[in-house]
Amino acid sequence: MYQVMVVDDEPMAASLIVNIIKQKYNKFEIMGTAYNGEEALELIQEKGEPDILITDIQMPVMNGYEATRSIRAGESSYWKKLPIIAMTANVFQEDERKAAECGMNGYVTKPVDMEIIYSVLEKWLPGIYNS
DSSP, X not given: OEEEEEEOSSHHHHHHHHHHHHHHOSSEXXXXXXXXXXXXXXXXXXXXXXXXXXXXXXXXXXXXXXXXHHXXXXXXXXXXXXXXXEEESOOOHXXXXXXXHTTOSEEEESSOOHHHHHHHHHHHSTTGGGO
Protein backbone atom coordinates (compact mmCIF):
# COMPACT_ATOMS: atom_id res chain seq x y z
CA MET A 1 0.00 0.00 0.00
CA TYR A 2 1.42 3.35 -1.04
CA GLN A 3 0.69 6.55 0.86
CA VAL A 4 0.53 9.96 -0.81
CA MET A 5 0.18 13.42 0.67
CA VAL A 6 -1.27 16.25 -1.42
CA VAL A 7 -0.56 19.87 -0.46
CA ASP A 8 -2.50 22.66 -2.15
CA ASP A 9 -4.22 25.77 -0.83
CA GLU A 10 -7.07 25.21 -3.30
CA PRO A 11 -9.27 22.38 -1.97
CA MET A 12 -10.66 21.64 -5.44
CA ALA A 13 -7.16 21.20 -6.88
CA ALA A 14 -6.18 18.88 -4.03
CA SER A 15 -9.39 16.89 -4.47
CA LEU A 16 -8.75 16.58 -8.22
CA ILE A 17 -5.30 15.06 -7.65
CA VAL A 18 -6.68 12.65 -5.06
CA ASN A 19 -9.42 11.55 -7.46
CA ILE A 20 -6.98 11.14 -10.37
CA ILE A 21 -4.82 8.85 -8.24
CA LYS A 22 -7.75 6.82 -6.91
CA GLN A 23 -9.14 6.28 -10.44
CA LYS A 24 -6.16 4.22 -11.51
CA TYR A 25 -4.56 2.74 -8.39
CA ASN A 26 -6.55 0.75 -5.87
CA LYS A 27 -3.68 0.03 -3.45
CA PHE A 28 -3.15 3.67 -2.70
CA GLU A 29 -3.94 5.47 0.51
CA ILE A 30 -4.29 9.21 0.66
CA MET A 31 -2.38 9.94 3.84
CA GLY A 32 -3.79 13.41 4.04
CA THR A 33 -4.32 16.74 2.41
CA ALA A 34 -2.72 19.91 3.70
CA TYR A 35 -3.48 23.45 2.57
CA ASN A 36 0.00 24.93 3.09
CA GLY A 37 3.54 23.77 3.76
CA GLU A 38 3.31 24.24 7.51
CA GLU A 39 0.25 21.96 7.69
CA ALA A 40 2.12 19.40 5.56
CA LEU A 41 5.04 19.29 7.99
CA GLU A 42 2.63 18.91 10.92
CA LEU A 43 0.76 16.12 9.13
CA ILE A 44 3.97 14.22 8.42
CA GLN A 45 5.00 14.50 12.06
CA GLU A 46 1.54 13.41 13.21
CA LYS A 47 0.72 10.60 10.76
CA GLY A 48 4.10 9.33 9.62
CA GLU A 49 5.99 9.21 6.40
CA PRO A 50 4.24 9.32 3.00
CA ASP A 51 5.76 7.50 0.05
CA ILE A 52 5.41 10.61 -2.10
CA LEU A 53 4.41 14.24 -1.56
CA ILE A 54 2.74 16.30 -4.29
CA THR A 55 2.75 20.00 -3.48
CA ASP A 56 1.67 23.30 -4.92
CA ILE A 57 4.36 25.97 -4.90
CA GLN A 58 2.41 29.17 -4.22
CA MET A 59 0.57 28.86 -0.92
CA PRO A 60 0.00 31.09 2.10
CA VAL A 61 1.81 30.62 5.43
CA MET A 62 4.58 28.38 3.99
CA ASN A 63 5.01 27.84 0.25
CA GLY A 64 6.14 24.65 -1.45
CA TYR A 65 9.77 25.78 -1.76
CA GLU A 66 10.01 26.54 1.97
CA ALA A 67 8.30 23.27 2.93
CA THR A 68 10.68 21.30 0.72
CA ARG A 69 13.73 23.02 2.20
CA SER A 70 12.44 22.19 5.70
CA ILE A 71 11.89 18.57 4.75
CA ARG A 72 15.32 18.24 3.16
CA ALA A 73 16.92 19.80 6.26
CA GLY A 74 15.42 17.07 8.46
CA GLU A 75 17.77 14.74 10.27
CA SER A 76 16.40 11.40 9.11
CA SER A 77 17.35 9.81 5.82
CA TYR A 78 13.64 9.58 5.03
CA TRP A 79 13.36 13.38 4.84
CA LYS A 80 16.25 13.53 2.40
CA LYS A 81 14.93 10.86 0.00
CA LEU A 82 11.14 11.50 0.08
CA PRO A 83 9.99 12.11 -3.52
CA ILE A 84 8.55 15.63 -3.64
CA ILE A 85 6.73 16.69 -6.80
CA ALA A 86 5.90 20.33 -7.50
CA MET A 87 2.46 20.96 -8.95
CA THR A 88 2.04 24.52 -10.15
CA ALA A 89 0.53 26.89 -12.68
CA ASN A 90 4.00 28.43 -13.13
CA VAL A 91 5.36 27.31 -16.48
CA PHE A 92 8.64 29.21 -16.66
CA GLN A 93 12.02 27.46 -16.70
CA GLU A 94 13.07 29.67 -13.79
CA ASP A 95 10.31 28.13 -11.64
CA GLU A 96 11.33 24.61 -12.59
CA ARG A 97 14.96 25.44 -11.78
CA LYS A 98 13.97 26.85 -8.36
CA ALA A 99 11.99 23.70 -7.64
CA ALA A 100 15.03 21.53 -8.39
CA GLU A 101 17.35 23.78 -6.37
CA CYS A 102 15.24 23.51 -3.21
CA GLY A 103 15.19 19.71 -3.48
CA MET A 104 12.03 18.85 -5.39
CA ASN A 105 12.27 15.71 -7.53
CA GLY A 106 9.76 16.58 -10.23
CA TYR A 107 7.66 19.36 -11.69
CA VAL A 108 4.09 19.09 -13.02
CA THR A 109 2.19 22.04 -14.42
CA LYS A 110 -1.48 22.91 -13.95
CA PRO A 111 -3.92 22.25 -15.37
CA VAL A 112 -2.88 18.74 -14.42
CA ASP A 113 -2.78 16.05 -17.09
CA MET A 114 -3.80 12.67 -15.65
CA GLU A 115 -1.24 10.79 -17.73
CA ILE A 116 1.58 12.99 -16.46
CA ILE A 117 0.55 12.37 -12.84
CA TYR A 118 0.46 8.62 -13.55
CA SER A 119 3.92 8.69 -15.13
CA VAL A 120 5.34 10.65 -12.18
CA LEU A 121 3.87 8.18 -9.69
CA GLU A 122 5.18 5.21 -11.68
CA LYS A 123 8.64 6.78 -11.88
CA TRP A 124 8.98 7.42 -8.15
CA LEU A 125 7.05 4.46 -6.77
CA PRO A 126 8.36 1.26 -8.38
CA GLY A 127 5.70 -1.40 -8.72
CA ILE A 128 2.75 0.97 -8.39
CA TYR A 129 1.48 0.09 -11.85
CA ASN A 130 0.65 -3.38 -10.57
CA SER A 131 -1.29 -1.93 -7.63
